Amino acid sequence: MYELEKANYSYYQADNTVQIKKYLGENPTLLMTTIIRALKGEKSLVLAPTGSGKTKEMITILKEHDIKAIFIVPNAFNVEQIKQEYDISGASGDTPVMKEIQKGNLIALTWDKFGQLDESILKDYIVVLDEVHQTYIDMFRINKINKLYENLRSCKGEIHITATPNKLNFEQYNYILEYKQENKTNYNVFLYDKIDDKKIIEITSGSKKFALFKNDKKYLDFMKDSILNKSIDVVTSDLRDFSKAYNEIVEKGTINEIEGLCNTSVLVAGVNIKEPNITDIIIIGEKDIATIKQYIARFRNLKTVNVHIFNNYKDDSKTYEIEWLIQQLINEISGQIEKFNLVKPEDNFILETLNIKPIGLEKSNFYYLNENTNRYEINEIGIRNHAYTNYYNKAAINNFKVLLEEYFNHIEIIELDDPNNKARKKYNEIVKIEKEQILEELEPHKNELVGAVQL
Structure with missing residues (x-):
């Protein structure tokens, strides 16, 4: 099938x-x-x-x-x-x-x-x-x-x-x-059909050490405040220099005494984390196959580890060969931009003299203007990303499992009851009110706070 x-x-x-x-x-x-x-x-x-x-x-x-x-x-x-x-x-x-x-x-x-x-x-x-x-x-x-x-x-x-x-x-x-x-980490992958905060807190609380990836700082802060039995650090791109875990990883390649690492994609590419006590890796809201594989592999020298992937899925998948679609897109878009390049004025002297903005194509990841040649070129990278991302995002859970099997041998689908994520909603409401109150108090002193990145 x-x-x-x-x-x-x-x-x-x-x-x-x-x-x-x-x-x-x-x-x-x-x-x-x-x-x-x-x-x-x-x-x-x-x-x-x-x-x-x-x-x-x-x-x-x-x-x-x-x-x-x-x-x-x-x-x-x-x-x-x-x-x-x-x-x-x-x-x-x-x-x-x-x-x-x-x-x-x-x-x-x-x-x-x-x-x-x-x-x-x-x-x-x-x-x-x-x-x-x-x-x-x-x-x-x-x-x-x-x-x-x-x-x-x-x-x-x-x-x-x-x-x-x-x-x-x-x-x-x-x-x-x-x-x-030949010698590989044994990944036990669990694919959950919903995002359930309670289940995630249960997994992290019961782990020896854990790493959690989601591209959402609010969510990471919620998890940090909800998991009560662990020393947790949040690492994001903006605040990484304030993170003890980040500095430990840069200097020593480990998270040391920290028991829970909550991070955005800042730690996905090319980072080496030698932490043998990590028992659980949690990935939330991510469907890019390479990103999932790369994040899991950040943690070196593990003999075995549990991987928990939480996503919401479509009921049915439309299955086709992605490479075929990419070639059709390249052919179609190449023809469109070539026609535009033929009629686009090479010399914009008159337009510049009259202070008129030159006619251009709408912004797209499928093509771009090469400023050296002043011609539009096909952007195969953007086309490939769009085609694969769109396909992964629309895959039903059983189809997504097969796609993951390119990299993982042991994958089990876990069906959850309808999650009750009211605690997170309430947490976000409280944080919003607190933020508004803090900003109101800081307003008279804003000139003294230029350059501040964390309250």
Whole structure:
């Protein structure tokens, strides 16, 4: 009944498949093959399980051979971990990229810092795009992603790395290297058909240590105040620097004495958390397959762990091959923007003189304006993200289970009674009133509070 869903797995033909017990370091020489190919101008894909040492082995080889390379990661957290662990230069946030790039041949950069480099510099570098799957997820950063891929065209060669290849276009690669791991964490996955606060509190309260992911700070605060028998820390992008857990992860790769970690997607990509006492991982309101797999894999060296995924689902699924739909979308949109490019004026001198805004297409993640060429280009990344996200979000629970089975062997569906989430509603009402009262008291002093981020 669900065989067609398996057509939506990541289908590729690896040029070389290597069996390892746990780490790439057991057979690192093949990684050198991808580097040599990049130096010759090719693009390779390395597929290896999260926690198998992809970053460590790649950076070690690049350093040993003093190869001119840029290691690109999704966020500032990843840059800081790499700088500390491997003693190389790196740039993120307000750090000037040109100052850092002069310190040595190997540098770690975030997407936006890489986008600031000129093509005259990039032509001498090979690039390693770590966690490439993340570029197919973070559509709120689509402008940075577009600039990232524009700049990749100017580099000598490319190596892309991921543990979750769904959404990728495999035809773009000259060479695919795959590592298969024998020693794996045993994930006991429970798929719940509703979001039930009471059940979540029951699981977390009964755990030894837990990690909870939901992209909603209000919800995380509610959980922190509702789970009474645990020391809990909330980590979000805005307040991460105030988080004890976040600083422990950056400096030591552990959450130490903290018993409950509640976080948004700030901890999804490329973070290493070595915490053997975690017994339960809870994911709420997330249906992106790669995001689910990547978050679960943040927790290293676990022999076994329970994974609880809470979502609301459609009653029925419309099943089709996603890759077929993507190709139809690309063909249709390519034709539309090509017609517009033919009639769009190349020289906007008259329009600028008259102070008239040039005619443009409506904003869309399916295409974008390349400012260097002043022409619209197809945005395959945006199309792929939309097609897969739309499909995952509309899947019925049994179909979603089959999709998850690309990465997990043991999945059990749990049907819950209609949840009673009145406590959360009441909590949010109280928090809103308290916030209004605090803001009213602070109003006379607002000029003294410039830059404040937490009350």
